[in-house]
């Protein structure tokens with residue numbers, strides 16, 4: 001059970017299920033999207049995710065020729081949740097959580113080989129040199 005919102009409060013959501021732990025991506029695309037050392041998300045089942053408000057205020061952008069997609073509040077610019085259709089899941093910015101985030105730990109770091117030189121990874125979570133290993 002988690003809920004969260006953007007900085008201005010226009011976008012609010014809740015999830016009536018457990019999420020994954022935090023997944024950190026250190027790739028250059030996520031660095032540009034965040035302006036920082038990458039993104040941090042939790043993954044929730046799409047059918048347990050509810051928009052409380054602001055779904056129509058989310059602008060999303062899909063990188064051409066890729067499955068990489070991001071969304072943001074078009075009022076305040078905060079990253080917003082977005083669907084991953086292939087996984088039937090919602091990718092939720094971990095930093096947008098207002099409830100339910102206190103017990104979360106980092107589960108996975110991906111694209112570690114392309115991280116910024118100034119990005120120091122702590123000791124939580126498995127590190128993968130590229131994307132998720134094929135399972």
Ligand SMILES: [Zn+2]
Nearest residue numbers: 006008073076
């Ligand atoms: Zn906002």
Ligand SMILES: [Zn+2]
Nearest residue numbers: 025026027030
């Ligand atoms: Zn990335």
